[in-house]
Amino acid sequence: MRVLVTGAFGFIGAHIVAALTAAGHEVIGAVRSGRIDARFPGVRAIACDMASDVHEADWLPRLDGVDAVVNCAGILRERGRDSFKTVHERTPLALFRACSQLGIRRVIQISALGEIADGEFIASKHRGDAALKTLDLDWLVLRPSLVYSARGSYGGSSLLRALAALPRFLLLPGQGDQLVQPIAAEDVGLAVVAALARPALVCEVIELVGPEVLALRDYLLAWRHWLGFGRPVVLPVPAWMVRVGAAMGERLGDGPLGQTMARMLERGNVGEAHAVTRLQQTLGLQPRPLQRALAETPSAVQDRWHARLYFGLPVLRVLIALLWLGSGVAGWLATEAEVITVVPGSSLSAGSLLMLARLTASADLVLGALCLLRWRPRWVLTLMLLMLLGYTLGIGIGWPSHWLDPLGGLLKNLPLFGVLAVLLATEERR
Template sequence: MRVLVTGAYGFIGAHIVAGLGAAGHEVVCAVRGGRVDSRFPGLSAIACDMADDVHVEDWLPRLKGIDAVVNSAGILRKRANDRFTAVHEQGPLALFRACEQLGTRRVIQISALGAASDGEFIASKHRSDATLATLELDWLVLRPSLVYSVRGSYGGTSLLRGLAALPGVLLLPGKGEQQVQPIAAEDVGQAVVAALARPAFAREFVELVGPEVLTLRDYLFAWRGWLGFGPARTLAVPGWLVRIGAALGERLGSGPLGQTMARMLERGNVGGAQASTQLQESLGLTPRSLLRALTETPSEVQDRWHARLYFSLPLLRVSIALLWMGSGLAGWLASAAEVVAVVPDASLSSGNLLVLARLTATADLVLGVLLLLRWRSRLVLTLMLLMLLGYTLGIGIGWPGHWLDPLGGLLKNLPLFAVLLVLLATDERR
């Protein structure tokens, strides 16, 4: 079967693509830019953008020769041109209507388990589900609970791994008694494969959940044990403090920490009493328990690095941004006499030295602010690295005495090179 998968390179989408490929289906990845992901070198890709492709005519050419469609595109929060209304509703509706027009009847929608009151992420997904249900298609809506993978993580699952890996302490909202029913991403992929193999099972809403209900506390301790970290004290974080952190994350951050995730965890994220039975009877699927999934795949040192670095890397990024901003402010506040005092034997005039100091200070300020805002961070980090190299070579060759500065002087640039290289190497989100 030739299957078009939107959002194919996302955390859930990639596992769906892998499952379909393993089952012998021909997968066409519909992604921004139409690039072929190096993880799937043998697959074809076409360009699409759910934020812009909101007309039926946008999708008709892409559906030629397609037997089924899986829509796994989604955003956890709105940003730039990505809006919930477009990405979760208008774009998918155009796709679904194009399927209806061309006769591509099998459509599988990856939605989300939760209540509309949890936030616009859930609400917009459910509105899209309701619209799909009105169309003359063999649709199926899959609503997964908390999705994890032992082989990697992204977004909220990375956040929870990071919490599980904190040194000596386990921070829990309240007492950590919120309930979750986690399901492996690989099992989500198998659910899609099973759905395509059962075309008669259609026009249903299916809750994708694991076989057991866990408290958030038990879920985090399971991951902590798998990562190989020792016992930890639990520390209850008051609800009001969790809500403040979620509000700040919603407004200032770009990661998973936000009000939607906070509400979902506060209310719990579990399926109905018959969810597991429906999965077995309708799709022949028995998802693995978290303990079984963890036991089947032992952790590696890279897993521990990633979990421990989850909170360390943002702190490192912020500290570098503040250092660059502080350097810029110092360059602007320094007087002409102070600038000349740094390089008293300079061949440049004091006026030219002051101009040079102001220009480099401005560059430092701009780069520091851009890094703090995460604007094209790979480019910003590369420019920082080049500036640092320029400072070090220029001053080190022109005024070599600064290498012997008793306070470290140019020698302090060496660890900064290493820090910038680490930030560049870990900048990828997926």
């Protein structure tokens, strides 16, 4: 079959694309800007924008020759033009109506397991499901629980890995007895393949859950053991502190740490009593237990790096931003006499040197603020690197005595090149 997959390069979408490809289906990935992802060199990508393609006409030309559609697109939090209303409701409904208009009967919606009270992420997903149910299509809604993979992570799965990998300690909300029923991303992909192979299975909502209900504490300990780290000292985190952290993450961050994830974990994220049995009966799928999934893919040093750097890299970014801000403030507070002592014997006048110091200080302040706000981080980090190179070469060649400064002077710039290079290299999130 020729299958159009939206959100094809997301964490869940990528595993679905891999499973469909392995099963012999022809996959078309509908992704933002139609970018070609090197992970799927044989997959044709077409451009779409779930934040704006809210009309049937936007989707009709993309569905030419398509036999089935799998909608994996989703956002965990709103940012810019990406709103829950648009990405989870309006745009998918336009896609589904275009399918109906062209006679494409098979539509699979990847939703999410949870309660409406968990937040607008779940609520909007379920409203999208409800809109699909009103259409005359052979629809199927799949609602996965906590999705993980030993072969990679993104978003919430990366956050939980990082929590499991904290040096010496394991921080748990309360006693860590919140319940989850995790399912391997590979099994989610197999579920979609099985659904396409069962055309008679229609108009059903199926929960995708693993065979075990685990306490969050046991889930994190299993990942810690898989990563190869020793048994930790468990530190319970009071509920009020968890809520404060989630609120701060919701307001200040752009990652998975937020109120939606906190509510889902606090309430628990498990399927109905017979969800696993129903999964076996409807799709013929026997999801693998967590320990088996981990045993099938031994951890590598890259997994340990990623888990340990998850919290370290943001801290490093903040420190670099503060360094640039501090340099900018110092440049504006410096007097004319202080500026002259930095570059003695310059051919520029004292007034010109002071003006140059103010201009570079202003650039430092702007770049430091943009780095802190994560505005176009690749551009900002590159400009920081170029600015640092300019400082180092300009002062190092013009006034080489600064290399011999007993407090480090220009020598301190050398490790900063490495720090900025690391931040640039690790900027990609998928």
